[in-house]
Amino acid sequence: MKLSHVGIAVLDMDRALEDYARLLGYEKSDEVLVESEHVRVAMLKMGNAELELLSPTGDGAVAKFLKEKGEGLHHVAFEVEDVQKAIADAERNGFRVVDKVPREGAWGAEAAFVHPKGAHGILIEYYKKKGKVNR
Numbered sequence: 095m096k097l098s099h100v101g102i103a104v105l106d107m108d109r110a111l112e113d114y115a116r117l118l119g120y121e122k123s124d125e126v127l128v129e130s131e132h133v134r135v136a137m138l139k140m141g142n143a144e145l146e147l148l149s150p151t152g153d154g155a156v157a158k159f160l161k162e163k164g165e166g167l168h169h170v171a172f173e174v175e176d177v178q179k180a181i182a183d184a185e186r187n188g189f190r191v192v193d194k195v196p197r198e199g200a201w202g203a204e205a206a207f208v209h210p211k212g213a214h215g216i217l218i219e220y221y222k223k224k225g226k227v228n229r
């Protein structure tokens with residue numbers, strides 16, 4: 095298992111992209127709208143890992159997160175071979191999970207989340223990119 099990306103909730107995507115370009119000088123960014131989750135997603139490639147910026151386009155989990163906690167760390171994602179197995183193992187080991195079945199994330203990736211309760215306050219994402227497609 096290796097670190098895939100760190101998810102950060104932001105209020106203003108354009109502003110965040112501009113600020114992080116100046117602060118971190120990421121190599122490139124790809125953007126997508128995930129209508130079903132009412133969120134705009136940008137992946138910033140930085141060396142071996144990525145930053146995933148999330149900004150709300152309507153009512154949804156990210157809007158709720160921002161309202162309750164403000165901007166900042168939303169989740170930490172780990173690349174796994176088998177998302178279904180990873181989430182089933184977590185549940186079998188007594189962890190509370192958000193998804194019992196993997197959901198489709200941005201760019202057709204597979205994702206499943208472990209609840210921050212029981213994971214020391216961090217929402218953990220098991221993540222697998224679709225095929226060999228590198229966005």
Ligand code: CO
Nearest residue numbers: 101146171219
């Ligand atoms: Co993510």
